[in-house]
Amino acid sequence: MLWLCLHFPRLPVEALGFGDPLDVVTDQRGASRWLITAAPGAGIGTPLGAALSLQPGLRAHARSHKAEQAALQQLAHWIYRYGSPVHAEMRDLAEVGRVPQALLWVEIAASLRLFGSYRAMRERLRGDLAELQQHAQLAVAPTRAASALFACLQDGIAIREPAQLQDRLAAWPTAALPWPRAQLDALQGVGLRRIGDLLAVPRAAFARRFGAARLRELDQLCGRAAEPGVAIVPSTGFRRRFDLAAEIEQVEALLFPLRRLAFELQAWLRARDVGLRAVRLLCLHAQQRRSSFVLRFGDAHRDGSRIFDALRERLLRAPLGAAVRALELRAEDIAETEVPQTDLFEAADAGGDWTRAIERVAARLGESALWTPAIHDEYRPERAWRRADANLPLDVPHRPRPLWLLRKPLPLPTPDLPDTPPERIESGWWDDADQRRDYHDIEWQHARAWVYRERDSERWFLHGLWA
């Protein structure tokens, strides 16, 4: 075996999509926060407070495990072209001040021949990495553990002969081992400074003090023990093609294959225990032309008839421009955990009817055309309601407010006022739109109007009309 290991020291920041050197990512345990990516003047592991006092311009972001995993997965799929099997690990020691290691391994003994030489392969890899704008340190060694150790230490170490491995490992400090700090300190405390010192200690005596697991890790490092692990298999996602027997122009005639695809997708989703948030339908026409659209769902689900309904509504609203030869359905957006756990047999819940009705309307009118007014917990009338997702329940305001509220209040001459005290609203100083107004109801052009006087300028405005 010959493992190429890639270590991505900037993955946490790259995964969040930041490119500026002053953007750093921090990890947190209890009240401690520390840098896990470096910035000019502040190295990894630096406590955030110290880093900020050194480099006040830093912008610190909390790390996202999810984004890191996703980024590493993507890289795993990319590295396949260099060999297999592929392993990936976000190695996290979960200790204050320690930095996670984003590691990717690919076995290259077999594929080296395809590239001709390691050098050629490395050049290709570097080229790819530059294109991906991904910063990585590379190392090659006969064991996964050793290649990772080297990749984290410095870029470019390559040891291809198993016989050399132990000697080359011996000189490195024990502090480089990915072990808990307490154990590294203990090694330091008994003067075992280099990996070679460790290898020289009698095995039983070592195991007694540092545990059998550590001994096994040492063995794995040197290639004396197997390195089990689950290799990554590229996932294809859901993508089903349905070739039509003939070119079809009528939407109605497409419904059958559509239904079938929708329920295949349902089975696929259930098998994987995931939910669907968006689906793409691709239509293949004559002369290799294709058209497609994406449908989004209000919540993640795995309901075949719901997928089918949505597809049908969409096609009925905007029929196809040309005859179709084949259909392809793809799951565009998969949600891992958001599917509500209904009963065992996935019977549709009662509340789903409203959601589905809305989906149907939305599919007909387009997504942005449908919204519901919602109460926003605010005193300033302009901000006391807002457009909300049509799926949200309706709310009732606590104070009488006209339903017809002018988008922009109209200046008014001083009106005749009834002899009742005004409603005074003074609020909003925090966002540069402080209002100090006295609101009154008056008769205005045969309607009841809602007017106010600005307390600072003493000017009058019409703000709304009562129904």
Next chain:
Amino acid sequence: MNPGYAELHAVSAFSFRRGASMPQELVEAATALGYRALALTDECSMAGAVRGYERIRDYRECAQAHAELLVGCEWNLDDGLRCVALCEDQAGYSAVCRTITQARRATDKGAYRLTRADFDAPLPGTSLLWIPRGVNELDELAWLRERYGGRLWIAVELHRDGRDAGRLAGLQELSRRFALPLVASGDVHMHCAARRALQDVMVALRHHRPVERCGTRLFPNGERHLRTLADLQSLYPHALLAESLRVAERCAFRIEQVRYRYPKEVVGAGHTPTSWLRHLVVQRLPRRWPHGCPPAIRATIEKELALIAEKEHEPFFLTVYDIVEYARSRNILCQGRGSAANSVVCYVLGITEVDPERNQLLFERFMSRERDEEPDIDVDFEHERREEVIQYVFDKYGRDRAAIAATVIGYRTRSALRDVGRALDIGEEVVDRVAKSLAWWDDPDELGERLRAVGVDPQLPRIRRWLALAGTLIDGGFPRHLSQHVGGFVISDGPLHELVPVENAAMPDRTIIQWDKDDLETLGLLKVDVLALGMLSALRRMLEQLHAFGDDAVSYESIRDHGCDEDPDTRATYEMICRADTVGVFQIESRAQMSMLPRLRPKSMYDLTVQVAIVRPGPIQGGMVHPYLKQRHKPPETIEYPLGPGDPIRSVLGRTSGVPIFQEQVMQIAMVAAGFTASRADALRRAMAAWKRNGHVDRFREELTAGMKSRGYSDEFAARIFRQIEGFGSYGFPESHAASFALLAYKSAWLKRHRPAAFVCGLINAQPMGFYPVSMLVREAQRSGVDVRAVDVRYSRWDCHLERDAQGQAAIRLGLRLIRGFNAEAAQRLEAMRSAGPFATIDDLARRAALSARELDVLASADALQALAGHRFQARWQTRGHAHLGGVLAGADLPDEAVALAAPSEGEDVLADYQSTHLSLRRHPTALLRPRLDRHRVLPNERLRGTADGSHVRVGGIVMFRQRPGSAKGTMFITLEDDTGIVNLIVRPPLIEAQREAVVGGSFLLARGRLQKQGSDEDGWIIHVIAEEFADRSHWIARLPYLSRDFH
């Protein structure tokens, strides 16, 4: 016609996270608006009442009309019922205090819980306002009317929320139905409308969410302020406003009517307090003067006793005496200070230690007849044993008669920025950054610059709002919460909760009253301060070590100043002090004190008293230090005073060479030079003590300047005196404090000079305390020739102790307490088992002393197992091997292959020493770096003394201290230690900015700079290096723990 108005429902900032104005602001605004009265009705609290009254007192002193301040509180019962209780008389006040106490003690600190059951028996002497909430109205009113009929009102609170008309009509209907009167009130939360934003912030803090997400949790408008009478008239029917005056009239109780009675049990049977005090004094006289009391002293005692009798303060002195006697009986060192320390009676009773024969001047200034001043005694106890004294007080008087005073924790820069930042949703990161960089808030010119430096744009409206609101909290002295005073006890004859509400403190089984020490002083409630002082613990431990060593000649009492001329030991002690050889000595060990010692050259207790008092932020900011240095050697008759030799100021300042050093001198100047009456001077003193509290020293400026001018002093002189008054505000020492501290300074200096081993041993055992880390104390001992021996399981105890060296001299054996991660219980087991027989092996040690794997490893890391296991690596290897044998296998021997481990290098050992004990008895880490330092042409610190003033030098070492005192205008002081000694660096702000990384964060620094040197070989040297450039070499000692103590 204007009917007038009394606001009956107002909460202040003492209703935490509700009110947005201070009580005094409410009083001022109510007065300015022409209100007849204002009821301060904080929610289940009396904590703000006294501050409101202080403002009233000011009005009275200046004979100005003012709004009356009514006493009451608001309650929200657990079922929602809301009411305001107003005190009509003393009985009503007691009932309200009792109810607050009950409600507060029924639940956690900071909260309260009141049920209808608690409220079932109507409170006597109170008028009650029912505050309608729009729900459950009939039930609430019926329930209350049954209990408070005839003194119950329906509060009508109109706030222009658009529903006023309906609300008024509804309440009028209820009023008819229940035959209860309506009264106007305001539910006031702030004194003026401009506090609306701050009030919203308070609401946001209460709900733990940003303002913009508080929505309708906020009030819809800013109407809950004190409104003008005209405004109120436009809202309320005339009769409702008039009714407020009728209620106010009923509520005649004022907070200053609180009457306090001393406890009685401190008086012996058959005696009056007067005769008992005299009896005790006479009985104890021979202890102080075995050969007969000098007639002059006797006369002073008679004068004092007469004065005490006239003021009826005997029980106070007897109470303190009782506590001190208890401490003595338990061998707890204690010593009193405070204005009563100026009293011979206290000296005779053993409360204080300042000898009247040596401090004549002090004793003439015991409580004056004219000033209506309460005696003030603070007693310091050993910090480790103060709890015993506190428990004694609780046991003796019972928990309902003794409680600890509160400390109002006010908003400081950091907490204000943090809280307001939370409310405005400013990221925690930004808050942290700004709060840290604004440790020097007081310079507003620098503010913008400083913000930009940390990446915050001060022009952004959001940032401006944030700073402005935080500034209001800080400048207004807003309270954040109540905490426990360090040791101020209030003890009363009757139950305390009838005097002042009592609530839970954060510590279990602790209760605090709702007033702080200034409140107590304002109302004349007596407080006994039971304080903790680390140096007393250290002194006891030093003496214990000496006695255990067999040196019985020295006792706490025997160490005293016998005069330099008569006693060579005394002289030697002062000589050491003059050399600034004072590491570890009480009060005079800081960098600032040390740099002053060779200049002031104290040679007597009085010099030492001045030394203690003068190196304080007050005198330094007031610019007193240089004039004093200049004038102190002049003959008294040559010192010039503004009005010449006959200047009355001379009588005040004569003893301090014409410069005010002590706090009370400032008051005396106000009296003799500006014609202040005794009570006005006392008001000035209060303002000085409390200027943070209300910033009212300013009001005295004109009065003082005018008074001095009319007596012939120049404006400039008056301005200088005033500046000194400001400087003294919170930092000046009264002379009696300084004198008491000087005594302790002398005792510790004497021990340092004559018993250096015991001195350092006791200091280490009393850690944490003082200024210096243990490593520097140890080096100090070594420097004075004491053998210091490493931690060793064969000999070490938990504490450090004295052993005899080859010459029979005392040597220090370091204790197990220095080992990080070890614990006293394990040490106890270890000591007990060792006395049964020495340990043979590590297994033997582990088994007999029942040490855990961790404890063993910690001992090995400290190199304390050398005798049993060889060098540190071997020891740790062995303990680690042992560690995995527990449970049923304990005791069994498992075969273990022998492993030959290389011995640690010297560097590794030094490093491991520091990691385990923060010190090393091997070479200093810098000694190992000396070749590298030489290459960089870095001078060893000991060579600085022989280098010419003004030379350019390079120095280096481990950073031991960083200090940035407020009085130094941003300058930072850094102390570097190398193997030969220390060097003090002065770092100016531009350099701090330029090399922030090194200056703020470095742990090993090289510095280039100019040497500044004053002194002589006999007197010692004051050496500084003005830093010009730094090189951060922290990585040279990267694995050394961070040792610097940083003070900001």
